[in-house]
Amino acid sequence: MSSIEFNQLLTSNTEFLRGFAFSFTKDSEDANDLIQDTFVKALRYKNNFKEGTNIKGWLFTIMRNIFINNYKRKKFQNTITDSTDNSYFIDASQDYSFDSVTTQINEKEIRSAIGNLSKDFKVPFTMFVEGYHYDEIADTLGIPMGTVKSRIFHARKKLAAKLEVYR
Numbered sequence: 001m002s003s004i005e006f007n008q009l010l011t012s013n014t015e016f017l018r019g020f021a022f023s024f025t026k027d028s029e030d031a032n033d034l035i036q037d038t039f040v041k042a043l044r045y046k047n048n049f050k051e052g053t054n055i056k057g058w059l060f061t062i063m064r065n066i067f068i069n070n071y072k073r074k075k076f077q078n079t080i081t082d083s084t085d086n087s088y089f090i091d092a093s094q095d096y097s098f099d100s101v102t103t104q105i106n107e108k109e110i111r112s113a114i115g116n117l118s119k120d121f122k123v124p125f126t127m128f129v130e131g132y133h134y135d136e137i138a139d140t141l142g143i144p145m146g147t148v149k150s151r152i153f154h155a156r157k158k159l160a161a162k163l164e165v166y167r
Contacts, residue, residue, distance in 0.1 A: 006046050010039055013059055020060060024067045034070075038063040113162040117155055124148050125155035 001009075017038060021031035041062050042049070049058060114122060127137045134152075138145040 001049075001051055003046075006049070007043075009055055010042055010059070013056060016056055017059055017063060020063060024063075034063060034067060037066050041066060110159075110163060113159050116162070117158060121151050121155040121158065124151045125159075128152050 014035060017035050018031060021034040021038075022028065025031045025034055038059060042059060045062075049055075114126065117125065124137050124141065127140070128134075132140070134145050134148050137148045141148070
């Protein structure tokens with residue numbers, strides 16, 4: 001299937017997705033954002049789409065997973081919106097029982113622990129933390145995706161062991 005045909009197939013399902021997006025978000029702007037995110041992810045993973053597969057089901061699954069992931073992310077953010085004129089954001093999860101000096105020391109220890117990882121582990125881990133996807137890291141470094149996942153996993157384990165004292 002050509003890219004043009006795939007794009008037309010996606011856009012022909014916009015109205016189908018709009019109803020589901022609105023039922024998830026209860027807001028038309030958020031629904032439009034969810035549809036857009038769905039199309040972006042579908043375009044990114046179009047190689048995984050097999051002709052003859054139910055496109056509506058495939059797109060709905062992508063949309064549902066994006067919505068669930070966004071919901072979980074927002075749930076753990078604990079951000080409270082101040083409704084005053086300036087609309088400041090307050091981080092409700094900040095723990096004021098620690099002083100800034102202790103926090104700076106912990107941050108230095110974490111950065112030091114990451115810096116002490118071997119290059120094979122440090123580079124993929126740092127890229128992952130910066131927001132790169134596994135496939136992007138694999139392409140950039142020229143290594144298989146399984147190797148990237150393994151190195152990130154082992155980097156986490158090594159960091160957890162080095163930073164055990166902060167648990």
